[in-house]
Amino acid sequence: MAYPTAILDVIGLWTGWVLMLMIYSYPLYKENVAYRFAEHIFVAIFLAINLVVNFTYLMNTCVTPLLGGNLLMVVPLILGILIYTMLIPEYRWVSRYPIALLVGAGFGLGIRGAIKPSILDAIVSTITAPSAGGMMDWVNFLYIAVGLVSSMLYFLLTYEHTGLLQPPTRIGRLFIMIGLGAYFGNTVLFRFTMLTGRAQFFLQVLKIIPM
């Protein structure tokens, strides 16, 4: 992209730059008036955009079909509006109906969808031995199996980690820590790339490097 020339775009560019510094004044300095300014603008604009986008979405998926003859769409519309009974003390309980539907859908999808990939598939891939392959594949196979079993034991909730259970749960914890460390490390690249993008933007606006 080239450095903008239109005056509105240039102002826009600098607006973004200044707002960025205002937000970063929090980690780089401390909470201050500039941060507070950017924070409140941000919260307001985010809310407004979400409301506009949601409204658009609602019109497209619910109201337009309803007006087009899909009368069933009146149900979610009414249920949705019922959530607003929260604002009227004596009818507050009515808001539980739409929430019941949301929660039911959440549980239903969650429970039915969790068993196969999270439990069964995980065990299947753990116990499927390498078909060919070298020594390392077998070591990995053993490592994963021992790791999964011992860390499952770690999560037994109705037993204290003492006596016979002490050694395996202890080992299980170590496997868990390795997993957490690796995941932490993995995320670093992504986060730093984001920040790199901002560092680049910082320099580009100042024309220190080309845009």
Place this chain on the structure above:
Amino acid sequence: MSDQNIFDKLQNIDRRVFYWVLFITLMVPFVRPIGLPVKVVQNTRDLYLGITGDNVKPGDIVIMNFGYGVSAWSECAPGFTVCAKALLREGARIVFMGSQYDVELSFNKLKNDAKADFATKEYGVDYVFLGYFTGGESAIAQLATDAWTVYPADHYRTSVSDIPMMQDFHGWQDITLVLSSDTGDVGSYFLRQWQAAHGTKLAEIGIAMNGSTDYPYYLAGNYFGLSIGSRGGAELEVLIGEPGEATTAMDSINASHLLIVLAVIVANVGYLLSRRQA
């Protein structure tokens, strides 16, 4: 506090010091590039091979999904851009779509970054921008069976029946391959609803954070190729021979990654020494 020795101090450095050092470390390489070589790994190479040469013929239709928003540009856009360039050069026709509501900005950036390639192509004939979709996995499933119901019109509100290229795209049978670049889950929707269901060729231009969850799918052959994070983007830029944003960013990535490891080492040296003294 005055009896703190250097080791104790090392352990308790004000976090703002880190933040400054980090931010400056990220900036310096942009001004003074170092240019360490980037090695191309197999999963990235497979992705590139899969979208070039005999694997794509002129006129083939390809879907490219923007599963990332503006905030993830630095991670996803470079790889995505290289793929779009490569596909356009092969003469493929591309359907662009996206799951983030700032998708238009990402599309505009792509057109800008691959200006020369888009210049020779005609909208509606060689590529089309369908815009934003909602509805998650069921929308992607529906796209495979009846694309026109998901997108009755393109992003600019032109009815798909008036777009020449869309006459050849009704469902999964018409698509040669799908490329998805995601911060969220759309790639996995394509995996289940297209790749697993119909055997469509699929590749992911993923964020680094999802690298270890995406990789098994690459090994299992669900993804014919996989680019991981901005580093994958830099590798793709090496493959196409046009250093771009990701290559430039790699120096910063190198410097910052080295910095964090050095900081951890320093903290640990301080910790171990102060424990020994105590």
Place this chain on the structure above:
Amino acid sequence: MTFIMLILTFAAMYYYMYLGKQGKVFKVRTLPAIQAIPEAVGRAAEMGQPVMWTPGIAGGLNDSTQGPQTLAAISILEYVAEEAVKAGVKIAAICPLPDALALVEETMRTAYMSQGKPEEFDIDSIRFFSGQSAYMTGTLGYLQREKPASTVLVGGFYYEAVVIAEGGNAIGAMQIGGTNNTHQMPFLVATCDYMLLAEELYAAGAAISGNPDMLGSIKGEDIIKWLLVAVTGVGFLLGVFHINFVADLLRM
């Protein structure tokens, strides 16, 4: 197999809940994060500062992976709120999920009511932010301005986890974290004093209640875990000899 597994799990939980109702006592192992809640509230009372609770923004109640976590977080909020009301400590509930807002409000209201102080409930103690980045910036601002003594960060978190938790760390708050989102666990582990990992988040409400049949359901879960351990063990040993009987069975 999924169906059998579901029935088996439900049956095991139901059976042990039944035993619990019959008077059998089940003990849940010590969960330090739960034991730390009164301490966190006590700290806030001593310092005269509020306690902050927030459930993360990963998804609404109808989301299959995040919704249940949000509910589990609200179960914990109930306990935190009751303890706080007892101790006369203010609670700030920062809830970025609009559909959960009603539940949070009810939970807080009930906590005040059950402690006989309904008049002290202040609707302003519940804050809403729309959108992830706005939620994050808003919460950071709150942390520095109000300086809560303790924070309870439980529920479905996304990338805001590390920011909010480090923000809390910077003001020296005592922090209790908990999530089932694998990719955010390392950050909460790194920044919180106590942590509810995965299943522990869901079990927390039951553990707090001490209710025998609730504890029974946890016993039921443990029985299933033993079963899975056995299946994995046997499957592994057979797998070594390339007998894929168990794997095939599970794939059914």
Place this chain on the structure above:
Amino acid sequence: MSNILKREVVFALTGVVTVLMFVEYFFFPQDWIVTSTIRTWAVIIYNISLGLGGIRLIQQHIMGTQRRRENWQFSALFLVAFVIMFLTGMWGYLGTGVATNNGIYSWLFNNVYTPLGSTAYAITGFYIFSAAYRAFRARNLDAALMLIAGCFVILSNAPVGEVIWSGIPVIGEWFRFVGQVPGMRVFGVVGALGMIAYGFRALLGKERGFYAGGAEE
């Protein structure tokens, strides 16, 4: 009667929806029209509920401004920014069908919302650094393992790792693709079990997270 409406019917509705989802999963090879309709409804309800949050947030800032609470100037700023953005967006949408067709909305979207979004997203980079600095400390064997796994993965992700030592990417990749597998799988297994158990208790009316205050005893 009122308790039935306030409590039992709510339970029943939740239970029925949950069971319908199961029925679809186990007995319908494709989407079932009943449940897919319910899912669409759920998304719509969720969308409508955003307004409730909006009302609460706006209420708080109006009160803050009216009562001249501490920082009320910022509440006023919030209200002004909100009103401008909301009205211009709605103007654009109602007038042309696309919100971004309004110049002001579109300008604010591109130059305020977008950079602020990227900025806030990237702020995690700072915090992840200080979190690593404090967490990655070899206090005991557990922490040491986390530290080693973390550092190898970090270095293997950047090209510089290989320049330092060719073994780094090899070890790093082992941690990424094998080392972390048991940990990640166990979270999947026990997390799923925990969720099922929580759902089971909730459907039986034991968990109070959902039915908080439902009885109003």
